[in-house]
Amino acid sequence: MNRVFGAVVLAVLLLVASTAAAIWWTARQDARPSSDAIVVLGSAQYNGVPSSIFAARLEHALSLWEDGVAPVVVTVGGKAAGDQFTEADAGRAYLEEAGIPGDSLLAVPEGVDTLESMRAVGAAYAERGWSTAVLVTDPWHAMRAERMAEDAGMEVTSSPTRQGPAVQTRTTQFRYILRETAAYLLYRATGESVAGAPGVG
Template sequence: MAGRLAVRVAGALVTAAVLLTGSTALAIWWTARQDARPDSDAIVVLGSAQYNGVPSSIFEARLEHALRLYEDGVAPRIVTVGGRAAGDEFSEAEAGRQYLAEAGVDEDALLAVEEGVDTLESMRAVGAEFDDRGWQTAVLVTDPWHVLRAERMAEDAGITASSSPTRQGPAVHTRTTQFRYILRETAAYLLYRATGESVAGAPGIG
């Protein structure tokens, strides 16, 4: 009897884990397909790799998307985010700010938050900047598969967040790439919800 009960409990736990993982992956896929761009205090661009001040292709796709949102009047300012890796001369945030300034965005409309080696640290730093300035709302710009976790972390940092994900760049080129990112984000999101911690990994989505 005890053995059968143990088997049933184990089976129920496995089933619950499978359902939780599947529903989270589905939520990531569904959220990635949305595009919300309400009038907001700021557009927040999540950082990614940069090379001597030149944004990587992933980062450039995000910056170009943020630029279009800014030109469309979604928000009066753009916040670039991301710290400096060991040995780097530029932070991700500064590389992004410089790119947008060269694209014609007024310097007064740009804020570089040069903190964070992953999304969680970055969103907490952005939340502190928003609090200092009395800002509340943001449109997040990142890769589609990163949206659900980024929004959750932003909300936990005190920001009322929507997302307008990029539709270009390496993160969305092939179905194989998309599937890999969804799997990784599913694990990362579940880890964050369970422990409140982030995970290091692919550029710009830790």
């Protein structure tokens, strides 16, 4: 009995360790092939102004668009109770003010977490006959976002932002990796997302 218990514990520890290592590895990648669109995962906004985490993602998406990675930038994310603006609309306004023309922007104002947002983007892709995307989010969130996007029918790579609060210190990075490890394993086991804002949950 003790051997069986020990084997189970060891298997769980190996699964957690290998998942954390995969998240760390994915976070270090930067794939930017020519694609149908650049998809920016939403994060908090305050009265239409993107938070520092969201702004870092948007600035990276702007750079990718300027480099010709894709002709369209998709912003995604709904709004919390009491908010006047969705994250998608706040992101679109930010990028339009930064110089991207309106016909190169698509706001998908749906989703209270990453899973809902990716499903909404997948539906928008299907309507337009698109298939390929470069995802922009924080490094530690990239692997889970990729998996959810693929499950929503998209062909994706990720180009994580290297700026913003999520990557400032090693302590912050370690905390994000632990959280993402738990969130990724939960999704693979149940098909559900953790509660949180788009780009977090």
